[in-house]
Amino acid sequence: MAIVQGAEQVKSSIRAVLKAPHLAAFLPATMIFAYWYGGESLMVLVAILFPGLLAIGGAVTRPATASPRRIDAVTGLPKRDRLLEHLDRGFEPDAAFEKSCLVLEIDDFEKLTQQLGRAGTEHICRTVSDRLRSALRESDLICALEAGRFGLSIDKRQRADLEATLQLAARLQATVSEPISLEQTRVLLSSCIGFALPGRAPGASGDALLAAAESALSVATQAGPGSIRAYSNGMAPRVGRVEHNREALLRALDEGQIAPWFQPQVCVKTGRLTGCEALARWQHPTMGLIAPGAFLPAIAKAGLLERLGEVVLYGALSALRDWDREGLTVPTVAINVSAEELNNPCLSDKIRWELDRFDIASSRLVVEILEDVITQTEDDIAIHNVNALAEIGCKIDLDDFGTGNAAIASIARFNVHRIKIDRSFVTHIDSDADQQNMFSAILTIANQLKVGTVAEGVETHAEHAMLVKLGCDHAQGYSIAKPMPAAAFPEWVLGRGQNQATEQDIPKLA
Template sequence: MTRSSLKDRWPTDPVTDLPQRERLINMLDTGFEDPEMKEKTCLVIEVDAFPNLAEHYGRDAQDRIETQLGETLRSMLRVTDLICSLDRGKFGVAIDRAARADLEVVLQIASRLQSAITTPIELNETHLHLTASVGFALPQRAPEATGESLFQAAESALQSAQAAGPGSIRAFSNGMAPRAAATNHSEAELTEALETGQMLPWFQPQVCLRTGRLTGMEALVRWNHPKQGWIAPGAFLPALTQAGLLERLSEVMLFECLTAICAWDKQGLEVPTISINLSSAELSNPKLFEKIRWDLDRFDVSPERLTLEVLESVIAQGEDDVIVRNINALSRMGCNIDLDDFGTGHASIAHIRRFCLNRIKIDRSFITHIDTDPDQQNMVAAILTMAKQLEIRALAEGVETHGEYAKLGELGCTDVQGYAVAKPMPMDVTSLWIKNHKSTSDRSHPVLKHA
């Protein structure tokens, strides 16, 4: 793609001529979704008290300073990195994830970028001394495997840095709550997207750790925007929630997933089950069970081909009789019930036993570095022991490396999902992946498709 066509596609900031927020989110998304791209780390840098420059030196001087800072920061990055303008005196950076010592490497990069801003700037025969705060997020720490989630995590880290004082640097950690994603999508635009087939599932494989065989696919919504291309859910789910369109999204996803099952069956490809997520609001609908049963009947798909994922936080509430009725009725019909993000929602064993669960999904925060971190190993071992005693399966989410994969096998985990197996993929890519995976796993096991 030529430089001019790139500029046409991605609007630039009028002061710095740098691309803007949507370009950064797109780059971060490709790190999660494009097998040919490396995962990205996101940094957000903001000059401390930048608005004061306009008050003291004038808007023109502020513009010159911002332009100079943008050029300086850009000159320090590699051609594979990306720097964007987010706001006045605020920059977003995407860099390739380091293979080793992620935290130390990114801290060094953040410090170098910060030092470049603190270098005195000549202005009207005086030397101006600036400071900057930096927040960053590593991809494996993002609450969700999306560019929007990673960016919001870096924003949250920046907020923490600014609270600590000028010139601070902070990394995102699980204890921080990411800022709510901003959205410019109107209710009318979202409704049109739902009704015209723009919102579609991408599928991430789940495999049996012991045999390597495909046990299912999780459906993850993506928006094929007519102008912006594929958009990750973090950029539009808040707007869907606010517009009251989550249930309509669930209906669309169920229709597309059942269509996918029929398509795979027609091709002779074995996909035992598809997983879809159900929110608390959807589970509170008294007609949910009847709606799902009707869809299964009209597609002639048996209930065991459908897995419904319920957040642990929903189970932990445990007080809504409609939710309990729906989950148990769907389970009795034959649908599989997965408890999602296990370990983050404070569900007790009593809550778990109240529902007819088939499997718990161990949150990715417990899986990262499990091959080298004894505390992670002990935590997951305890979870797996509980699952065994309750006679339910356990799936580890966010498995990224051969070491994590192998250690989970040693600990007795039954299923895995993550980039070590495959990234989420659109429907038209799944058939080839399924065929290749079956061919490879028939010859040897375990099978790892490194992203």
């Protein structure tokens, strides 16, 4: 590295001489000398060679420009290899400062992409990258690691200890969370940050430091949106993104590696348990817990969404039956149904058969359908399935409400039981007046239509308190509980000092 930097300095010095204005003064004198020494023919030769030599010298000493492959096309930021080079410098013996590494990731970025489209998320990434650049010093570096994820190399000054880095991470999160205007709408983001200090890195290299920061980020994302984590020796090593093939996915589904975990839903006013949602999770035997965003797209691509739906339905009803046997009353369990499943003519019969098999009342099964599915479907089979499930007594929840274009008429058309208000309307609701006004408008619509409301992604107690004030019915999110395996659910319920949900805690809906 030092040799390369020395060569660059020599090239820079030579180029400075070649570009100096006084060099042009030598050309007339050289011409006169050539004519006096060798006549007209030598003068012509020098007139040709002199500019050519200058051009060759300029080309040879031209500073290296960054390859387009090393620049992110969306944000204009350098990529991972540039970050590694910058971090490596902090480990050199003559380095002025050590380097700390932070990795910031926008929460729920894949869901954001589905909602805003490619152009919208690219605008988000450019805005976030500009904000992060403005929050850093000139000596620091920000790079684009992948869509929605940024790596930062920070000079570790004298007082840049753990506390100072935590404060910096919080400031960066605050910068990202400021509203972003997009096509006359406001987008509110949150982000997770993992960081590693050079003294804690598992190796004295930029790659080891970045790997440590990404390991910390993985722990942060598991802790929930808006989390910050520092690397420690006990953390699992970074695992790169893996393309899961169809055979591996089928094996995981068949062997129970992919199974439903359950996230509680509670009455906002009383805090009593009113149900739970079954969410697919993959506990890999060697890779550990794999994030849903890392395997659900692969399942969709492999055409296994219906198989996943069968696994989740079976696991959800099995858990409900086991909880009943233990004397634990969980009023309802919700499952997500994809567009592919809705287009299966046998879906409603399959669910009815499973309910009979486990001897569970149909009213205890909630079927969640994305707002976009209801908006876009004109398929008679999908409409039949939704209506057939409602007729047998299953409750229909409209998921991610507010992110699509579902007309109010669609809510009545599909006999919707509740609307699940998307997390984007809940974020910062405790401090943002516009969020409160928007949320209140949604509650007004729900009240007029006599449907219940569930706030998704409630991450703080302050947000929960505001939901009580505004009059939301139910809440779900990390401030209440993370998704957990079926075996851990009873312990969570009993730990709250309750072993059943009373009827008055569950709103009576028409």
